[in-house]
Amino acid sequence: MSPTSSEIIQGVRASLPIVAAAAPFGMLFGALAVDNGLSVGEAVLMSATVYAGASQMVGLEMFGANIAPWIIILSIFAVNFRHVLYSAALGRKIGLFKGWQKMIAFFFLIDPQYAAAEARADRKQPLTMAWYMGMAVPIYVFWVLEGWIGAVFGSLITNPRALGIDFLLPIYFLGLVLGFRARPNWLPVVIASGLGSILAFYTVGSPWHVSLGALAGILVAVVIPPRSAQLAEATP
Amino acid sequence: MTGMYLGVPVNVWIIIFAALVTYATRLGGHLVLSRFKQIPPRIDAALNAVPAAVLTTLVAPAAVTGGPAEALTLALCVVIGFRLPMMAMFCIGWVLIVGLRSAGL
Numbered sequence: 001m002s003p004t005s006s007e008i009i010q011g012v013r014a015s016l017p018i019v020a021a022a023a024p025f026g027m028l029f030g031a032l033a034v035d036n037g038l039s040v041g042e043a044v045l046m047s048a049t050v051y052a053g054a055s056q057m058v059g060l061e062m063f064g065a066n067i068a069p070w071i072i073i074l075s076i077f078a079v080n081f082r083h084v085l086y087s088a089a090l091g092r093k094i095g096l097f098k099g100w101q102k103m104i105a106f107f108f109l110i111d112p113q114y115a116a117a118e119a120r121a122d123r124k125q126p127l128t129m130a131w132y133m134g135m136a137v138p139i140y141v142f143w144v145l146e147g148w149i150g151a152v153f154g155s156l157i158t159n160p161r162a163l164g165i166d167f168l169l170p171i172y173f174l175g176l177v178l179g180f181r182a183r184p185n186w187l188p189v190v191i192a193s194g195l196g197s198i199l200a201f202y203t204v205g206s207p208w209h210v211s212l213g214a215l216a217g218i219l220v221a222v223v224i225p226p227r228s229a230q231l232a233e234a235t236p
Numbered sequence: 237m238t239g240m241y242l243g244v245p246v247n248v249w250i251i252i253f254a255a256l257v258t259y260a261t262r263l264g265g266h267l268v269l270s271r272f273k274q275i276p277p278r279i280d281a282a283l284n285a286v287p288a289a290v291l292t293t294l295v296a297p298a299a300v301t302g303g304p305a306e307a308l309t310l311a312l313c314v315v316i317g318f319r320l321p322m323m324a325m326f327c328i329g330w331v332l333i334v335g336l337r338s339a340g341l
Contacts, residue, residue: 021323042247049255054291059254061294069250077257078290085283087265106262164333167306170298171313171329173291178317178325180288189285190292197293198300210293217289221281 004130011134014120018112018135019142025053026143028168030150032057035160036064040151047147051140052110054176055079061169065206075210086114093121094132101129108136185221193217305336 026047033043038060050056055076062072086109094102094117113136121127160166180186197213204212239246275283299310309332317325 024323038247042245042251045248046251046254049251050258051255052258054287055254055258058290058294059250063247063250069246069253072250073253073257075290076254077261078286080258080261081283081286083258083261084265084268087262088268089265091266102266103263106266107259109262162334162337164330164337167298167302167309167333168326168330170295170306170310171326171333173294174310174313174329175317175322175325177288177291177295178314179322180291181318183284183288185281185285186288189288193289193292194296197296201297201301206297209297210290213293213296214286214289217292218282218285221285221289222278224281 004128007126007128007130008134010125011131011136012138014116014131015135015138018116018139022053022139022143023146025172026146027150027153028172029053029056029060030147030152031154031157031165032060032150032169033063033147034151034154035157035165036060038063038151040148040155043151044144044148048144050076051107051143052076052080052083053143054173057169057172067206071211078211078214083109086111090114090117093117093127096126096128097132098129105129105132105136108133108140110139113139185224188220188224189217192220303341305333305339305341308336308341309333 029047030040030043033046033056034040038046046056046059050059058079059072059076062075087106090109091102094105097105113132116135117127117132120131125131157163157165177190193213193216196216197209200212201209241249295310299307309329312332313325313329316328320328
């Protein structure tokens with residue numbers, strides 16, 4: 001077997017657990033998209049072009065609430081901003097990629113893809129385009145398919161409230177928030193964002209509670225002395 | 237959102253621009269941040285805080301504007317989420333909201 005095809009197979013193998021884990025959310029996205037007023041085609045278009053689960057869900061929450069388009073786009077940008085860091089970190093490790101290959105590869109840079117690529121580089125295995133796309137393509141194809149299936153079946157649901165569908169996004173977002181709990185300043189950031197967003201919700205009103213609440217949390221993170229500085233003060 | 241702009245539904249425009257800004261984050265880090273030798277600690281702290289800060293604002297109002305069923309579900313999900321994986325918390329939360337609502341809360 002040529003090195004290229006064995007790398008593709010290793011990539012496909014790495015994709016399998018991600019394909020399985022993402023399946024419920026891919027379908028959930030499609031169902032919620034229809035519930036929030038998107039057409040089946042629009043739901044599939046969003047999965048195929050944005051290709052970032054959490055931000056797609058954030059967008060849906062806002063499509064249903066008659067919010068100005070630029071705020072929806074800005075919010076999706078804010079949720080996806082972490083990719084800037086992935087991109088910067090991974091950019092140094094894909095020296096084997098040609099320039100145009102990097103342009104393609106970055107489109108598929110979702111959280112698990114980033115994590116797996118970093119892990120492969122740590123193991124000193126070659127981080128090639130063949131491996132990378134071997135992992136990326138199955139995840140992508142299934143994600144788009146699941147969005148379509150979810151959207152088709154979602155339009156059959158007539159009473160989403162009785163099935164709790166309308167409340168799945170807050171639960172999902174809460175899960176994501178808890179997933180970041182290992183990060184520095186997590187608790188103060190979450191408390192500041194939570195209180196800030198509730199306060200803004202009742203005073204300024206929706207949708208400004210999103211940007212104002214997030215700003216409160218980020219300001220807290222900036223004001224708290226960075227860890228490295230604390231260490232520097234502690235060690236004379 | 238409904239309506240058309242230049243013959244294309246507004247929703248489609250939003251999706252196209254959302255896709256462009258998302259791709260910009262995935263490409264931009266490599267193009268821009270790789271020029272810096274080191275990210276200043278406070279910028280790094282701000283960037284680190286971004287996802288939790290944004291996502292919290294989508295949960296907190298739902299906890300106080302819904303009824304007791306919604307508030308109780310989220311409170312229990314916090315407790316569960318610290319102990320169980322995301323998918324387990326999500327499924328239990330789903331059962332909780334359906335159960336509590338059908339119980340009349």
